[in-house]
Amino acid sequence: MHIHDLSQQNSILNTFISEMRDVTIQKDSMRFRRNIERTGEVLAYEMSKSLNYKASEIETPLASSTMDLLENDIVLCSILRAGVPLHNGLLNYFDKAENAFISAYRHHKENPEHFEIIVEYLACPDLQNKTLILADPMLATGQSMIATYEALKPFGTPKEVHLVSVIGAQEGVDYVSKSFNENTHLWIGTIDEQLNDKSYIIPGLGDAGDLAFGKKLQQ
Ligand SMILES: O=P(O)(O)OC[C@H]1O[C@H](OP(=O)(O)OP(=O)(O)O)[C@H](O)[C@@H]1O
Ligand SMILES: O=c1cc[nH]c(=O)[nH]1
Ligand SMILES: [Mg+2]
Numbered sequence: 501m502h503i504h505d506l507s508q509q510n511s512i513l514n515t516f517i518s519e520m521r522d523v524t525i526q527k528d529s530m531r532f533r534r535n536i537e538r539t540g541e542v543l544a545y546e547m548s549k550s551l552n553y554k555a556s557e558i559e560t561p562l563a564s565s566t567m568d569l570l571e572n573d574i575v576l577c578s579i580l581r582a583g584v585p586l587h588n589g590l591l592n593y594f595d596k597a598e599n600a601f602i603s604a605y606r607h608h609k610e611n612p613e614h615f616e617i618i619v620e621y622l623a624c625p626d627l628q629n630k631t632l633i634l635a636d637p638m639l640a641t642g643q644s645m646i647a648t649y650e651a652l653k654p655f656g657t658p659k660e661v662h663l664v665s666v667i668g669a670q671e672g673v674d675y676v677s678k679s680f681n682e683n684t685h686l687w688i689g690t691i692d693e694q695l696n697d698k699s700y701i702i703p704g705l706g707d708a709g710d711l712a713f714g715k716k717l718q719q
Contacts, residue, residue, distance in 0.1 A: 501677040504546060507690035513542045517666065517689050521705045532711045533585040536637050539666050540589020543687045547662055548593065550685065551631065572631040575658070577624065579604050579636040579648055582708035586635045590664065594633070600624035602651060604644040606699075608718060613697055617647040628656030637708045639668035639688065641699050642675035649680070661685075666708075667692060669701045 506513050516535045519525045526532050553568035577600035578587035591597060603621040608614070632652070636644060645663060661680060666689045673691055694702040710716065 501680055501682060502685045503673065503677070504685060504687045505691050506542070506546065506688065511542070513539060513689055516542075520666065520711075521703065523706075526705060526711050529712060529714070536582075536585035536666060536708070536712065537589035537592070539637075539689050540586040540635070540664070541592055543664050543689070544590045544593035547633075547664070547685070547687050573629070574598070574633060575600055575625055575627055575630045576633045576635065577602060577648070577652065579634075579644055580621065581713050582638060583636045585712055586637050586664065586666065590633060590635055597633075598625045598630070600652070600655075602648050604647055606644075613699075615699070617643045619647050619651045622651055624652060624655045626656050627652060627658045629659045630656070631660050631662070632658035633662045633664055635664040637666040638701060638704070639663075639665040639672040639676065640695060640701050640704075641669075642672035642679070645672075645676050646679050662687060665689070667701055667704055669693070669695045669704075671695055672701075 516539050520532060520535045551570055551572045554571040555566050556569045558565045558567055574594050574597040576587060576590050576594060576597040580601060580603040601623050602619060604617050604619050606615040607618045634645060634648060639645060661684045663686045668688050668691045670691055670693055692701050692704055696702050
């Protein structure tokens with residue numbers, strides 16, 4: 501898997517991520533959502549440099565101009581809930597993309613350290629030979645990303661797959677690296693070292709879904 505860790509270069513993206521992490525600033529849920537969204541915009545721009553382009557003639561009011569334009573058929577699939585603002589950011593740039601949504605949440609059994617990923621809702625277009633972008637702000641154990649990809653398999657075989665995340669844990673990045681083929685790309689804001697005993701990313705930012713949309717009751 502090709503890993504593009506954007507924290508390896510200094511950019512304004514680090515400011516957005518620092519605000520999402522900051523225990524005071526992150527309480528402003530509108531700013532938190534917007535920071536996820538603009539991270540999606542930055543990651544979309546970086547990813548766009550690796551896609552396919554085709555020369556096209558554009559008529560201006562004065563003459564014609566030849567420009568190389570994106571030719572990939574993109575399907576953007578986000579994992580609910582926390583994926584919603586990231587989806588919006590990606591869609592702000594890949595504005596012609598088709599869209600898929602899937603719900604994946606951690607279902608805790610008696611022991612808070614043990615959970616399984618429950619996939620319930622899924623709406624997806626044909627994926628055959630398309631460029632699939634799988635987006636979720638948090639890549640902790642990587643199980644949600646893998647469960648999602650498995651659930652999408654009946655919808656066709658994409659030409660290429662790009663994973664997009666804001667913060668990952670090294671363990672989750674290693675897990676998805678083993679499960680996706682070597683042509684898959686991961687576009688990620690930064691990679692943290694650890695998971696805690698509840699599989700939260702450390703230092704991470706806390707619970708992205710709750711920060712964006714409010715606390716939910718455990719099911
Ligand atoms: O890599 P994993 O270990 O699978 O964890 C990451 C998942 O956890 C978060 O979702 P969460 O279960 O909190 O759902 P929510 O978005 O509804 O809050 C996050 O948005 C990912 O989907
Ligand atoms: O650190 C984590 C791990 C899973 N989900 C989150 O929202 N945060
Ligand atoms: Mg959550």
